[in-house]
Amino acid sequence: MPADAYSPTQKALHWLLFALVLGLYALTYAEALFVRGDPNRAVVWWLHISFGLLPAVLVVWRLLLRLGRGAPPLPTSMTSVERSLAKVGHFALYALLIAIPGLGILLTWLRGDALRFFGLFTIPAPFQANRDTARTIQELHSLCANGILILAGSHALAALWHHFIRKDDVLERMLPQSQQRGAVNG
Structure with missing residues (x-):
């Protein structure tokens, strides 16, 4: 049975994953700040890989919470098409949050790195x-990374649309300070 609200842990994981995705994307572009051969460039990639492993762990934790607790019901004012889009969007976000670190791990190993x-x-x-396969995996990794930014941006726009246009609680139930009934730790 779905909870009436997201738990504080679910909210924290949501926002932590959001921050990690943005930070990892920024680290990708930080490489360009250093010329090839500069040791700082290697540090950027070391940070990208280290922080890049975190979403894989956090999304599994988040999925386990979602399976165990469920999610608050969507507003009854949403049409069946909107409900379907919300489900597909969430599924795609979870899939990319798993695929991107997996592809990154594979890419690292295919480059011959530990x-x-x-x-x-x-x-x-x-x-x-295998450099040829690594290039293909890198393209997939980049495509998925760009895809998650587009999807997360659409997700955020939908939440803002619900808040400012529909005036329902879709956004509020994921905000850290919201205190809806039924929210318990875990």
Whole structure:
């Protein structure tokens, strides 16, 4: 049975994933600030890879909470088409939040690099480097990254439309300070 509101943990995960996606996208462009061979360029990619592993873990946690708690029901004023679009949009966001880190891991290994997470652990590439396949995976990774920005932007615009035009609680129920009934930790 769906909860009446998102829990504080669900809200925190939502906004943390949002911040990570924006930060990772910014790190991608930070590479251009340094010339090829500059050690800072390697640091940018090390940070991108380390922070890039976090969404994979957080989205699994978020999905488990969603499966366990459910989600607040959508407003009854929404049409069946709007409900379908909301479901497809959420599914696509979750799929991209899983696919992008997965492709990034594969890309790292296909380049022949070990996967390093903030210096806490290293996972060597389980197979030989393959630059041609790496280029294809990089294109998919970039395509998905651009796709999630477009999808997240559409998601945000829909939330603002609900708040300012429809004047329902779709946006408010995900805001950190909102105190709707039925919200419990977890």
